[in-house]
Every structure is written in C-alpha cells, then in structure tokens.
Amino acid sequence: MSGIIQYKNIQRTMKWQVIVFSISLFYDIACGQIQYSVFEEIKAGYVVGNVAKELGLDSKALVERKLQVTSQMKKHYFNISLENGNLFVANRIDRESLCEMEDTCFLNLEVLLENPVNIYHVIIEIKDINDNFPIFPKQIYYIEMSELALPGTHFILENARDADFGSNSIQSYNLSPNQHFKLGEQVTTQGIRFPELVLERALDREKQGFYDLILTAFDGGETAKTGTTLIKVVVQDANDNFPVFSLDTYKIYLNEDAPNGSLVCHLNATDKDDGINADITYSFSHISEKALKIFSLDSKSGEIKLKGALDFEVTRNYEITVEAKDGGGLVTRCTVLIQITDVNDNAPEIIIKSLFTPIPENSLPGTLIALINVKDQDSGSNGEVNCHIPEKLPFKLISSSNNYYQLVTTSFLDRETTPMYNIAITAEDEGSPPMSSKKTIHLLLSDVNDNPPVFQKPSYIVYIPENNTPGSSIHRVQASDIDDGENSELEYSLVSSNISNIPISSYVSINVKSGVIYSQRSFDHEQLREFMFQVVAKDRGQPSLNNNVTVRICIIDMNDNAPKILYPVAESEGTTIFEFIPRSSEKGYLVTKVIAVDADSGHNAWLSYHLLEIPDTSLFVIGQHTGEIKIGRDLQDMDSLRQKVVVLVKDNGVPSLSATVTLNLVMAENFQQVLPEIVIQPKEPGPSSKVTFFLVVSIAVISLLFIVTVIVTVINKCRKTNSQTLSLTYPTQLSDGSLPLPYSYDVCVTLDSHQNEIAYLKPIQNVPTDNLIDTGDSVTGNESTEDSVSIYTFWIFLFDSR
Numbered sequence: 001m002s003g004i005i006q007y008k009n010i011q012r013t014m015k016w017q018v019i020v021f022s023i024s025l026f027y028d029i030a031c032g033q034i035q036y037s038v039f040e041e042i043k044a045g046y047v048v049g050n051v052a053k054e055l056g057l058d059s060k061a062l063v064e065r066k067l068q069v070t071s072q073m074k075k076h077y078f079n080i081s082l083e084n085g086n087l088f089v090a091n092r093i094d095r096e097s098l099c100e101m102e103d104t105c106f107l108n109l110e111v112l113l114e115n116p117v118n119i120y121h122v123i124i125e126i127k128d129i130n131d132n133f134p135i136f137p138k139q140i141y142y143i144e145m146s147e148l149a150l151p152g153t154h155f156i157l158e159n160a161r162d163a164d165f166g167s168n169s170i171q172s173y174n175l176s177p178n179q180h181f182k183l184g185e186q187v188t189t190q191g192i193r194f195p196e197l198v199l200e201r202a203l204d205r206e207k208q209g210f211y212d213l214i215l216t217a218f219d220g221g222e223t224a225k226t227g228t229t230l231i232k233v234v235v236q237d238a239n240d241n242f243p244v245f246s247l248d249t250y251k252i253y254l255n256e257d258a259p260n261g262s263l264v265c266h267l268n269a270t271d272k273d274d275g276i277n278a279d280i281t282y283s284f285s286h287i288s289e290k291a292l293k294i295f296s297l298d299s300k301s302g303e304i305k306l307k308g309a310l311d312f313e314v315t316r317n318y319e320i321t322v323e324a325k326d327g328g329g330l331v332t333r334c335t336v337l338i339q340i341t342d343v344n345d346n347a348p349e350i351i352i353k354s355l356f357t358p359i360p361e362n363s364l365p366g367t368l369i370a371l372i373n374v375k376d377q378d379s380g381s382n383g384e385v386n387c388h389i390p391e392k393l394p395f396k397l398i399s400s401s402n403n404y405y406q407l408v409t410t411s412f413l414d415r416e417t418t419p420m421y422n423i424a425i426t427a428e429d430e431g432s433p434p435m436s437s438k439k440t441i442h443l444l445l446s447d448v449n450d451n452p453p454v455f456q457k458p459s460y461i462v463y464i465p466e467n468n469t470p471g472s473s474i475h476r477v478q479a480s481d482i483d484d485g486e487n488s489e490l491e492y493s494l495v496s497s498n499i500s501n502i503p504i505s506s507y508v509s510i511n512v513k514s515g516v517i518y519s520q521r522s523f524d525h526e527q528l529r530e531f532m533f534q535v536v537a538k539d540r541g542q543p544s545l546n547n548n549v550t551v552r553i554c555i556i557d558m559n560d561n562a563p564k565i566l567y568p569v570a571e572s573e574g575t576t577i578f579e580f581i582p583r584s585s586e587k588g589y590l591v592t593k594v595i596a597v598d599a600d601s602g603h604n605a606w607l608s609y610h611l612l613e614i615p616d617t618s619l620f621v622i623g624q625h626t627g628e629i630k631i632g633r634d635l636q637d638m639d640s641l642r643q644k645v646v647v648l649v650k651d652n653g654v655p656s657l658s659a660t661v662t663l664n665l666v667m668a669e670n671f672q673q674v675l676p677e678i679v680i681q682p683k684e685p686g687p688s689s690k691v692t693f694f695l696v697v698s699i700a701v702i703s704l705l706f707i708v709t710v711i712v713t714v715i716n717k718c719r720k721t722n723s724q725t726l727s728l729t730y731p732t733q734l735s736d737g738s739l740p741l742p743y744s745y746d747v748c749v750t751l752d753s754h755q756n757e758i759a760y761l762k763p764i765q766n767v768p769t770d771n772l773i774d775t776g777d778s779v780t781g782n783e784s785t786e787d788s789v790s791i792y793t794f795w796i797f798l799f800d801s802r
Contacts, residue, residue, distance in 0.1 A: 033120070033121045033122075033123065034049075034051065034054050034111075034120060034121070034122045034123070035122070035123045035124070035125070036048045036049045036087070036122070036123075036124050036125070037124065037125040037126075037127055038089070038093070038124060038125070038126065038127065039126075039127045039128075039129050040093045040094060040095040040096075040126050040127065040128060040129055040131070041092065041093065041094070041129055041131055042089050042093065043089070044089050044090060044091060044092065045088055045089060046088060046089045047086045047087070047088045048078065048086075048087045048088060048089065048124065049086075049087050050084070050085050050086050050087070051067070051069075051080060051085050051086075051087050051111055051120075051122070052067070052084065052085020052086075053085065055085075055111075055113075055120065057085060057113075059083065059084060059085070062082050062083075062084075062085050063082055064115065065113045065114050065115050066112075066113070066114045066115075067080060067082060067085065067111065067112075067113060068080065068111070068112050069087065069109050069110070069111050069112075069122070070109065070110045070112060071107070071108070071109050071110070072108065073107070075091060076090055076091065077089065077090060077091050077093050077107060078090055078107075078109060078124065080111070087122070093126060095126045095127070095128050095129075095165070096132065096163040096164070098126060099126065100163075101163075101165065102165075103165070104125065105125065105126040105127075105128075106123050106124065106125055106126070107123070107124045107126060108121065108122070108123055109121070109122040109123075109124065110122070128164055128165040128166060128168055129164075129168070129221075130164055130168040130219060130220075130221025130222065130223065130225060131164065132162055132163040132164045132168075132219075132225070133162070133219075133225045133226070133227050134160040134161070134162045134170055134217035134218070134219055134225065134226060134227030135160060135161055135162070135227050136158065136160045136161075136215070136217065136227055136228070136229035137158050137161070138158065138229060139229060139230065140229070140230045140231075140232060141157060141158070141229060141230070141231045141232065142232050142234065143155055143197065143231060143232070143233045143234070144234045144236055145199070145203065145233055145234070145235055145236065146203075146235075146236045146238060147202075147203045147204060147205040147235050147236065147237060147238050147240075148238045149199055149202075149203060150199070150202075151199050151200055151201060151202060152198065152199065153198070153199040154184060154196050154197070154198055155196065155197040155198075155199075156186060156194055156196050157194065157195045157196060157197055157215065157231070158194070159192060159193060159194045159195065159217075160173075160217035160227050160229075162217075162219050162225075162227075164219060164221070166220075167220040167221075168219055168220060168221045169219055169220065170193065170217055170218070170219055170220075171218055171219055171220035171224075172217075172218045173185065173193070173195040173215060173216065173217050173218070174215075174216045174218065175195075175197075175213060175214070175215055175216075176213050176214040176215075176216075178211065178213060179200075179201060180199065180200060180201045180203060180211065181197055181198065181199060181200060181211070181213060181233070182198050182200050183195055183196070183197070183198070183215070184196035184197070184198045195215060197213075197231065197233075203235050204235075205235040205236070205237050205238075205273075205274060206241065206272040206273075208235070209234070209235050209274075210232060210233060210234050210235060211232070211233040211235075212230060212231070212232055212233075213230070213231040213232075213233065214228055214229075214230060214231070215228065215229050215230075215231055216228045236274075237273050237274030237275055237277055237278075238273070238277070239273050239277035239326065239327070239328030239330065240273065241271055241272040241273050241277075241330075242271070242326075242330045242331075242332050243269040243270065243271045243280050243324040243325070243326050243330065243331075243332045244269060244270055244271070244332060245267065245268070245269045245324065245332060245334040246268045246269075246270075247334065248334055248335065249334065249335045249336075249337060250265055250267065250334065250335070250336045250337065251337045251339070252264055252265050252336065252337065252338045252339065253338075253339050253340075253341050253433055254306075254310065254338055254339065254340050254341070255310075255340075255341055255343045255344070255433060256310045256311060256340050256341070256343055257310075257343045258306055258310060259306070260306050260307060260308065260309070261305055261306060261307070262305060262306045263303055263304070263305055264295060264304040264305060264306060264338060265303070265304045265336055265338075266301070266302060266303050266304075267282060267302035267303070267304065267322055267324075267334065267336070268302060269282070269302065269324035269332060269334075271326050273326065273328070275327075276327035276328075277326055277327050277328050278326060278327070279326060279327040280302075280324050280325065280326055281299045281300065281324070281325050282297055282298070282299050282300075282301075282302045282322055282323070282324055283297065283299060283322070283323055283325070284297055284320060284321070284322060284323075285321040285322060285323040285333055286320070286321035287320045287321070288318075290315065291318045291320060293307075293308050294306065294307065294308040294309075294310065294318075295307065295308075295318070295320065295338075297322065302322075302324070304320075304322075304336065310340055311340075315340065316339065316340050317337065317338065317339050317340070318336075318337070318338040318340075319335065319336070319337055319338075320335070320336040320338070321333055321334070321335055321336075322334055322335075322336055341432060341433065344382045344429065344431030344432065344433065344434070344435050346376060346377045346382070346429075346435065347376075347429070347435040347436060347437045348374055348375065348376040348385040348427035348428065348429050348435070348436065348437050349374070349375045349376070349377075349427075349437065350372060350373075350374055350387075350425055350427050350437060350438075350439040351372070351373045351374070351375065352370055352371075352372060352439070352441065353370075353371040353372065353373055353404075354370060354371045355369070355370045355441065356368060356369055356370065357369075357441075357442070357443050357444050358443070358444035358445055358446040359413075359443070359444075359445060359446065360445070360446050360448055361413050361414060361415035361445045361446065361447065361448050361450070362412070362413075362448045362450070363409060363412075363413060364409075364412075365408075365409050365410055365411055365412065366408050366409060366410075367408060367409045368406060368407070368408055369395065369407040369408060369409065369423075369441070369443060370406075370407040370441055371404065371405075371406060371407075372387070372397070372404070372405040372406075372407060372425065373402075373403060373404050373405075374387055374403045374405065374427045375403065376427075376429050381429075381430040381431060381432070382429055382430065382431035382432075382435075383429060384429060384430040385403065385427050385428065385429050385430075386427070386428055386429075386430070387399075387405050387425060387426065387427050387428075388425075388426055388428075389407075389423055389424065389425055389426070390424060393421065393423060394409060394410050394411045394413060395407055395408065395409055395410060395421075395423060396408060396410050397425070407423065407425075407441070413445055415445040415446070415447050415448070415484070416451060416482045416483070418445070419444070419445055420442065420443065420444050420445065421441075421442075421443040421445075422440050422441075422442055422443075423440065423441040423442075423443060424438055424439075424440050425438065425439050425440070425441065426438050427439075447483050447484035447485060447487055448483075448487075449483055449487035449539065449541025449542065449543070449544070449545060450483070451481060451482050451483050451487075451545070452481070452539070452545035452546060452547045453479040453480065453481045453490050453537040453538070453539055453545065453546065453547045454479060454480055454481070454482075454547060455477065455478070455479045455537065455547065455549040456477075456478050456479070456480070457549070458549070459549060459550045459551070459552065460475060460477055460549065460550070460551045460552065461552045461554065462474055462475040462517075462551065462552065462553050462554065463554045463556055464519070464523070464553065464554075464555065464556060465555075465556045465558050466522075466523050466524055466525040466526075466555050466556065466557060466558050466560065467522055467523070467524070467558055467560060468519055468522055468523055469519075469522070470519055470520060470521050470522055471518055471519065471520070472518065472519055473516050473517065473518055474508065474517045474518065474519050474553065475516075475517050475551070476514065476515050476516045476517065477492065477510075477515045477517065477535050477537075477549060477551065478515055479492075479515070479537035479547065479549075481539050481545075483539065483541065486539075486540040486541060487539055487540070487541035488539060489539060489540045490515075490537050490538065490539055490540075491512050491513070491537070491538050491539075491540070492510050492511065492512055492513075492514075492515045492535055492536070492537055492538075493510065493512065493535070493536050493538070494508070494509070494510055494533060494534070494535060494536070495533065495534035495535070495536055495548060497533055497534070499528075499531045499533075504533045505520070506520055506521065507519070507520055507521060507531065507533075507553075508520055508533065508553070510535060515535070515537075517535075517551065523555045524555075525555045525556065525557040525558065525600075525601070526557075526561065526599050526600070528555060529554070529555050530552060530553060530554045530555060531552075531553055532550055532551065532552045532553070533550075533551055533553075534548045534549065534550055534551070535548060535549055535551055536548045537549075557600055557601045557602055557604055558600075558604070558653075559600055559604040559651060559653025559654065559655070559656070559657060560600070561598055561599040561600045561604075561657070562598075562651070562657040562658065562659050563596045563597070563598045563607055563649045563650065563651055563657065563658065563659045564596060564597055564598070564599070564659065565594065565595070565596045565649060565659055565661045566595045566596060566597060567593070567594065567595040568592070568594070568661060568663065578663075578664050578665075578666055579591055579592045579663055579664070579665050579666070580666055580668070581631070581635075581665055581666065581667045581668075582667075582668070582669070583635060583667055583668060583669045584635075584669070585631055585635060585667075586631070586634055587631055587632065587633050587634050588630055588631065589630060589631040590628055590629075590630055591620065591629045591630060591631065591665060592628075592629050592663065593626070593627050593628045593629065594609055594622075594627040594629065594647050594649065594661060595627060596609075596627065596649040596659065598651050600651065600653065603652045603653065604651055604652065604653040605651060605652075606651060606652035607625075607627075607649055607650070607651055607652070608624050608625060608649075608650060608651075608652070609622050609623065609624055609625070609626070609627040609647060609648070609649055610622065610624070610647070610648045610649075610650070611645060611646070611647060611648070612646040612647065612648040612660060613644070613645065613646035614643075614645050614646070615640065615643055615644065616643075618632050618633050619631065619632055619633060619643065620632055620643070620645060620665075622647065627647075627649070629645070629647070629663075635667060640667075641666065641667055641668065642664060642665070642666055642667075643664070643665040643667070644662065644663070644664055644665075645662070645663045645664075645665060646660055646661070646662050646663075647660065647661050647662075647663065648660050649661075
C-alpha cells in the first residue's frame with residue numbers, strides 16, 4: 001500500500017512540476033537547433049512540444065516533406081506525429097540509466113525534412129525525479145569495540161548511495177535510539193557526507209556484550225525515501241573480574257569404600273570476562289602429604305578424584321585449599337572439607353513382577369502399567385527404601401504393603417506425540433549416605449484412529465492446456481495421516497457434484513490409492529475455462545476419518561480457432577464482394593475495412609491483416625492491425641476499372657491460423673458507370689433460355705426497386721434534416737484483433753449523380769448491435785440510422801446478386 005501511495009505522490013509531483021515549470025523550450029533558427037526539457041518516468045504519449053510549429057510547417061508539408069526524427073541511441077525514446085508535428089514520448093525514460101550521476105542529462109535528436117533536405121537538432125533535457133531509494137553497500141556492518149573505550153571515540157561508517165541527483169539524493173542520516181551511541185557526520189571536500197558512530201557512555205561487556213543499531217538514510221525528495229542498514233557493535237573484553245567459586249567452602253561426605261577414580265568434588269569457578277581472561281586453571285594451594293597421596297585435581301575441569309584407598313578408622317576428615325587462576329593472573333581460593341563416613345554398602349534391588357505393554361493410547365487415567373517389588377539387604381535405616389520416577393512423566397508410583405509399588409497412568413496419552421516411554425524407576429535407601437539403584441521400563445503405546453487425513457495444501461490450482469488427451473493424468477493430490485497401520489492407509493474419491501448438469505465423473509477421475517487425477521475428456525477453452533470439484537481422503541480406521549480439499553482446474557487456451565471474417569460477408573462460396581471507388585479519390589482514401597474475430601483468447605486472438613493477392617502493390621495498402629484498406633497512391637487513367645484484392649487475416653498463435661476474403665474493387669467517376677460493371681455482365685450461353693430470361697427480369701425488378709427506395713429515402717431525409725446526404729454505417733474499429741464495443745463509420749451518398757461516391761467522415765454512436773458480438777452493453781440506434789443500414793444492406797445485396 002505504501003508503494004502505491006508513493007507512486008501516486010510521484011505522479012502528483014510530476015504533474016505539478018510539469019505545470020509549474022511547463023516545458024522550457026527555445027531554438028535558434030540560424031543554427032537549426034531546438035531545445036526542450038521533460039521529467040524522467042513521464043508516461044508514454046506525453047507531448048514534449050510541437051516541432052512543426054517551431055519550424056513553421058503546416059500539416060500538409062509534414063507529409064510531403066516526410067518529417068521524421070532520428071537518434072544515435074539504440075532505443076528510441078521519442079517519436080513525432082505526421083498528423084500535427086507533435087514530438088511525444090515513445091518509451092519509458094530513466095535518467096539514472098542514461099546519464100548516471102551527471103549534473104545535466106541531455107538527449108540529442110535530429111529532425112529530418114526532404115524536398116529540400118533540412119536537418120534540425122533537437123536537444124531534450126531529462127530532469128530528475130525522486131524515484132530511487134537510498135541503498136547502503138552492506139545490509140549489516142560489524143564493529144568491534146573494547147569495553148575500555150573512552151566516551152567520544154569515533155567510528156566512521158560507509159555512506160548510503162542514491163541514484164537520484166541533487167536534492168533527491170542523500171540529505172541526512174538517523175540512528176535508532178540507544179543509551180551508549182550517537183550519530184555524527186563527516187563531510188569531505190567533495191561534499192560527500194559520511195555518518196559516524198560516536199561513543200557517548202562507557203561500555204561494560206559483562207552487562208551487555210553487543211548492540212544492534214539501525215542506521216537510516218533519508219533523501220531530499222518531496223516525499224522522502226529511506227534506506228536502512230544494521231550496525232552490530234561487539235564489545236571486546238578486558239580482564240577486570242576475578243574468578244569466583246560457587247561456594248567459599250565445599251563440604252564433602254565420602255564413603256570409606258569409595259573406589260579409586262571416584263569423583264570427590266567438581267569445583268566450579270566462573271569469570272565474567274571473556275576469551276583468555278576467562279580461562280581458569282585449578283591447583284592445590286594447601287594440602288597435607290597424606291591427602292596428596294589420596295586425592296588428585298584436574299587443572300582444567302576442577303574435578304577432585306580418588307587415587308588411593310580411604311580408611312575411616314585412620315583419617316575421618318581432610319581439609320584442602322584450592323586456588324583458581326584466570327589467564328590474566330587473577331587468583332581466587334576456596335576450601336574443600338572432606339568427611340569420611342561409615343559405609344552403607346548394599347544398594348536396593350528393583351524387581352518387576354508384571355508389566356503390561358503395549359497399552360492403547362486412549363487408556364483412561366489410573367490404568368495399571370507394572371507391579372514393582374523393592375528389596376534391600378541392609379538393616380535399619382539403611383534398609384528402608386523409597387521409590388520415585390521423574391515428575392514430568394504422565395505416570396506415578398502408588399505404594400502398597402511389603403515394599404510393593406503400582407505404576408499407573410495419570411493422564412491421557414497420545415501415541416502421535418510420544419509413541420514410547422522410557423520410565424526410569426529409582427530406588428533409594430535411607431542410609432547415610434543413601435544408596436540407590438535404577439531400572440528402566442520400556443512402555444509402548446498402540447495406535448487408535450484419532451487423527452483425520454491432512455492434505456499437503458489447503459487447495460489445489462491446476463493448469464492444463466485445452467485439447468488434452470482423454471485419460472491422461474492432470475495432477476496428484478496427496479494427504480497424510482499421522483496415525484499408524486490401517487489407520488494411516490488412505491483412499492481417495494471425488495465428491496459427487498455436477499458441472500452444467502453433467503456429473504463430475506464425466507470430466508475427471510481419481511486413482512483410489514495414489515490420488516492421481518485423470519481427465520475423462522478433452523477440454524475446450526472456448527466452452528469451459530475452469531471448473532472446481534472436491535476430493536475426499538478417507539483412512540481405513542474403525543471408525544474411519546476423512547477430510548476433503550477443493551481442486552480448481554484451469555483450461556489454458558491453445559490456438560485452435562482460425563479467424564472469422566465478419567465484414568465483408570460472403571453469404572456463400574463464390575459470392576463476389578464489390579466496393580465502389582470514385583475516380584477522383586486521392587492517396588489515403590478509405591476504400592473499406594475488413595473486420596474479423598478469433599474465438600481464442602490472449603495472444604492467440606491478436607489479429608493482423610495482409611494483402612495476399614493484389615494486381616498493383618502500390619495501388620492499395622492495408623492497416624496491419626486495423627484492417628483498413630486505403631488507396632496507396634493517386635489513381636491514374638491507365639488503372640484497370642476492376643481490381644481484385646485478396647485479404648489474408650491471421651492470428652498471433654503458434655502455429656498461426658488464417659482466413660481470406662476476396663474483394664472486387666470497382667473504380668468509376670460516378671455510380672452509373674458502376675452498374676454496368678456490376679449488374680450487366682456478359683453471360684456465357686447456357687443450355688436453357690428460360691434461365692437467362694428470369695435473370696434479366698430479376699435484375700430489372702431489383703434495379704427498379706433500388707431506384708424507388710433511394711427516391712423515397714431521399715425525400716424522407718430532405719423533410720427531416722434538409723440535408724443532401726444519407727448516412728450509412730458499418731463496424732470499423734477493432735481492439736487487439738477482436739471486435740470491441742460497437743462503433744461505426746459514417747458513409748454518405750450524395751444526391752448529385754455526377755458526384756456519387758462513398759466518403760469516410762467520422763465515428764458515430766448508437767449503432768444496432770444485433771449482428772455484432774455481444775459485449776454486455778446495449779446500444780440502440782435511431783430511426784435514421786436504421787434506414788441507412790437498410791439502404792446499405794440493399795446495395796450490398798444488389799452487388800452480390802450478379
């Protein structure tokens with residue numbers, strides 16, 4: 001949304017800048033130079049200036065002198081209109097790609113004129129707009145800083161870059177709020193601004209070891225654009241902290257029968273510093289010779305272990321002083337007191353009397369898992385045993401008589417979350433120190449069908465080309481079930497539905513096991529563009545669970561329809577289409593227009609028009625995209641009275657499809673000269689004189705009806721409009737090769753028999769659309785237009801009757 005708002009602001013800014021500054025233009029007649037200015041990113045078709053007005057040329061001279069504009073660049077950014085001499089924007093202009101960071105940006109054009117040859121130089125200044133965001137060279141910058149750095153320390157950062165120029169480039173920077181840093185700025189002799197990171201308050205790595213700061217660059221556009229980068233400040237350590245033991249005095253109780261290698265104590269000293277300053281080594285500071293023979297100390301881990309035998313009756317206590325030294329030489333000491341106790345040398349024994357595994361995952365709380373018996377060969381408090389299991393497990397132990405325990409569930413279980421439990425049972429006596437033993441029970445959960453199938457996607461959209469082979473695979477839908485065994489085996493089926501009262505099974509089918517969807521017929525994009533249906537995935541559990549998903553099939557258009565010519569209309573094969581051309585017609589005269597449509601869509605429906613057969617290639621030209629046939633040069637007396645032209649209409653598909661229509665063009669001074677050419681044609685002698693007689697009578701009757709109709713229509717028109725013209729219409733405009741909303745050309749037949757001609761005037765509205773393509777809009781013609789169409793239809797019928 002913010003991008004759309006910024007784009008609209010740019011358009012609004014450009015509009016007002018164009019209005020305020022207008023288009024600064026000047027030229028020097030003596031040197032033939034013209035200058036304009038225009039903003040970059042201006043829309044195509046924008047008129048920069050009128051070259052014809054600057055050169056003092058009228059519209060006729062533009063065509064006669066073949067006004068054209070050229071450029072030395074590969075891409076043409078400007079073009080010129082031969083109709084009015086306007087110089088307009090032809091393609092998108094990007095000042096940054098043309099001139100990069102130059103102060104001024106000019107494009108040099110040459111305007112050429114012939115008869116006589118003149119060359120005028122046109123200089124167009126491309127003005128900058130704020131259409132680029134500031135960009136930093138890196139997304140993340142890393143800065144290492146000692147925690148002993150003094151406030152006021154500066155760190156120069158890289159500046160951001162902006163492809164725009166002048167005030168639209170970088171103007172300022174901003175640093176995200178923090179307690180230790182502020183933003184400074186360094187300006188070079190070239191005026192380039194480099195941001196600086198300035199330390200305001202002292203750092204303490206032990207409190208905070210790194211900082212994330214956001215640096216933002218702002219440009220100077222009317223709607224400012226910004227760019228950001230992340231600055232990561234890493235605080236380096238200084239040796240300003242002593243090692244610290246977790247306890248000042250460690251009291252250790254050690255059984256006399258502890259074996260060699262037993263861990264007596266694990267000393268743990270920590271240092272808030274970092275790196276080598278936090279590397280701690282342990283050593284004995286004070287220890288007796290007797291204790292030195294029994295205990296050992298690991299200098300790295302701080303573990304004190306037994307390396308000799310203990311004897312409660314000889315020595316009951318040991319006192320040892322241990323020192324911890326960091327890499328910077330700072331030392332801390334602690335005291336280790338070791339007390340030797342009499343032994344409790346029999347550990348409890350755990351016996352599993354019965355075990356029930358696996359159990360269903362939907363077992364109720366309180367379900368019995370195992371029956372456990374505990375024994376200890378010691379006596380007194382050393383023989384009293386207590387059992388327990390980890391608290392986080394959904395089980396508990398219930399004590400019963402004679403050292404028996406029941407292991408039961410405490411909540412509902414879920415196999416899909418945890419399919420197996422390893423239950424560690426710990427038995428500990430009440431000796432001093434106590435002895436304990438552990439035993440692990442492996443409990444399996446059996447599956448229950450409590451999870452429905454889940455599809456990989458919430459919905460599927462499949463694109464297939466039309467004219468596909470029936471029975472071919474279209475797509476595959478997949479679902480999964482986190483249950484086990486038959487509860488996870490899935491079957492696929494289609495939900496019964498209809499498309500245009502036809503069952504979905506007539507369109508597609510699905511493999512029950514794999515989920516592969518097959519087409520049951522060949523699809524036609526012109527008849528069916530898309531359809532939807534639902535697929536059900538069902539497991540084999542008891543009871544079974546299911547889920548469904550929507551599949552949308554989109555039919556892609558292929559070029560399988562040839563263009564259809566709507567006008568001129570040939571009612572049957574062999575019918576000849578006649579068009580009348582006055583002898584006085586000049587170059588550019590509109591003879592007729594070929595109108596065609598294509599049932600395909602997109603590129604496949606883009607139509608182009610070409611002259612396939614023509615006696616004289618210079619006599620007629622056709623608009624490649626409009627289908628308008630015009631006179632290519634002035635008519636000459638030696639030109640044939642009748643011209644046969646074959647027009648080819650082809651689409652833009654691959655391969656391309658086409659259609660043709662044949663036109664007979666009749667040239668004469670007036671309409672009376674056309675009738676003998678069209679109506680009175682020599683007939684080859686036939687076997688039956690009756691056929692010839694009926695043909696002659698039919699032509700005479702048609703001619704008489706035509707004259708009466710013309711006279712009645714002319715009288716009616718003179719009464720209504722006092723005008724000497726009758727309006728005839730036929731469709732003329734096409735959009736991308738297809739027939740759009742109805743339009744028409746205004747064709748007039750004058751009353752003077754010496755000046756009978758068909759002349760192109762202007763588009764008119766309210767054309768009857770009964771014979772056109774339905775566009776969804778209704779347009780109703782007036783009475784006079786319907787009369788004109790009737791006359792025009794009658795005239796075409798007269799031409800075709802030969």
